[in-house]
Amino acid sequence: MAKLDDTDRQLLMLLQEDDRQAxxxxxxxxGVAVSTINDRIKRLVRTGMISGFHxxxxxxxxxxxxxxxxMVSWSNPKVEAIFLERVKASPDVLECHHITGAWNYxxxxxxxTTRDLERFLTETIKAVDGVERTETLITLxxxxxxxxxxx
Amino acid sequence: MAKLDDTDRQLLMLLQEDDRQAxxxxxxxxGVAVSTINDRIKRLVRTGMISGFHxxxxxxxxxxxxxxxxMVSWSNPKVEAIFLERVKASPDVLECHHITGAWNYxxxxxxxTTRDLERFLTETIKAVDGVERTETLITLxxxxxxxxxxx
DNA sequence: ATTGAAACCGAGCGTCC
DNA sequence: GGACGCTCGGTTTCAAT
Numbered sequence: 407m408a409k410l411d412d413t414d415r416q417l418l419m420l421l422q423e424d425d426r427q428a429x430x431x432x433x434x435x436x437g438v439a440v441s442t443i444n445d446r447i448k449r450l451v452r453t454g455m456i457s458g459f460h461x462x463x464x465x466x467x468x469x470x471x472x473x474x475x476x477m478v479s480w481s482n483p484k485v486e487a488i489f490l491e492r493v494k495a496s497p498d499v500l501e502c503h504h505i506t507g508a509w510n511y512x513x514x515x516x517x518x519t520t521r522d523l524e525r526f527l528t529e530t531i532k533a534v535d536g537v538e539r540t541e542t543l544i545t546l547x548x549x550x551x552x553x554x555x556x557x
Numbered sequence: 558m559a560k561l562d563d564t565d566r567q568l569l570m571l572l573q574e575d576d577r578q579a580x581x582x583x584x585x586x587x588g589v590a591v592s593t594i595n596d597r598i599k600r601l602v603r604t605g606m607i608s609g610f611h612x613x614x615x616x617x618x619x620x621x622x623x624x625x626x627x628m629v630s631w632s633n634p635k636v637e638a639i640f641l642e643r644v645k646a647s648p649d650v651l652e653c654h655h656i657t658g659a660w661n662y663x664x665x666x667x668x669x670t671t672r673d674l675e676r677f678l679t680e681t682i683k684a685v686d687g688v689e690r691t692e693t694l695i696t697l698x699x700x701x702x703x704x705x706x707x708x
Numbered sequence: 709a710t711t712g713a714a715a716c717c718g719a720g721c722g723t724c725c
Numbered sequence: 726g727g728a729c730g731c732t733c734g735g736t737t738t739c740a741a742t
Binding site: 410422423424425426453454457458460461462463467468470475490494497499500502503504505506507509544545546547549550551553554557 | 561569572574575576577604605606607608609610611612613614615616618619621624626641644645648649650651652653654655656657658660663667692694695696697698699700701702703704705706707708
């Protein structure tokens with residue numbers, strides 16, 4: 407974990423908001439030369455601080471209207487490997503976290519309709535032998551969903 | 558919700574994985590002219606299918622080692638407005654969803670250490686008058702965390 | 709004084725329009 | 726094809742030793 411100076415921090419803030427600003431614009435905003443901006447971005451990528459550049463798709467604009475969080479648990483530890491396999495392969499699953507508490511895993515899932523969600527639950531989750539319980543929290547509305555972290 | 562043809566879909570897939578590919582590369586992969594790629598991207602942005610281009614920061618690389626999901630509830634409906642205000646203003650909160658089930662809201666929160674989490678809970682969440690219960694699920698490990706949706 | 713790292717400058721070139 | 730913006734060498738500055 408290399409340390410960041412103020413230029414790096416400002417750059418990260420600006421790029422996580424919008425990575426398509428011209429180097430000249432970034433140079434202007436931060437107050438260093440264009441080539442410096444270029445060097446810094448390259449370094450941030452090389453050192454792994456920036457892990458990628460991604461277009462963000464508006465989910466509802468393409469018909470992905472249902473967001474759900476699904477908590478899953480089992481008692482046989484052998485279940486985990488198969489479960490993770492399935493989950494990684496499924497494009498419906500955006501996130502998969504091993505969590506503390508009463509449940510083993512928390513999934514963030516985005517699909518089109520409740521029918522898709524039902525299909526996901528039966529064909530992807532409950533199809534894994536040994537999965538004992540699930541609880542699904544449906545998102546009614548989303549107030550905030552940002553990819554920008556404090557830097 | 559405009560309809561997408563196959564070119565749009567391929568383009569969205571490629572750009573959400575990596576938005577810095579040259580138009581010529583995209584043209585090659587999809588098999589249409591460079592100018593078409595350019596037009597399509599512009600249209601996808603204009604129509605709101607693409608809502609932005611963002612550099613992704615590796616959270617652990619900058620010391621954000623703790624990810625938590627916090628469920629919150631209250632009984633007085635007047636609490637909601639103040640709660641959302643605080644949550645929107647907090648850089649620790651990445652997501653805030655109104656959910657079904659026993660809880661009112663689900664938050665996704667990223668901070669440095671357990672101390673920061675404690676401070677967040679006391680100063681941001683429990684400081685909201687009327688918040689009655691919270692439950693925090695700490696993420697032990699993350700198997701999958703993608704921004705790419707099925708298109 | 710010497711060295712190394714980082715910032716700056718400008719010309720060349722690739723990319724976009 | 727023309728223009729813009731990025732890239733990448735060389736050069737300079739600055740800090741630390």
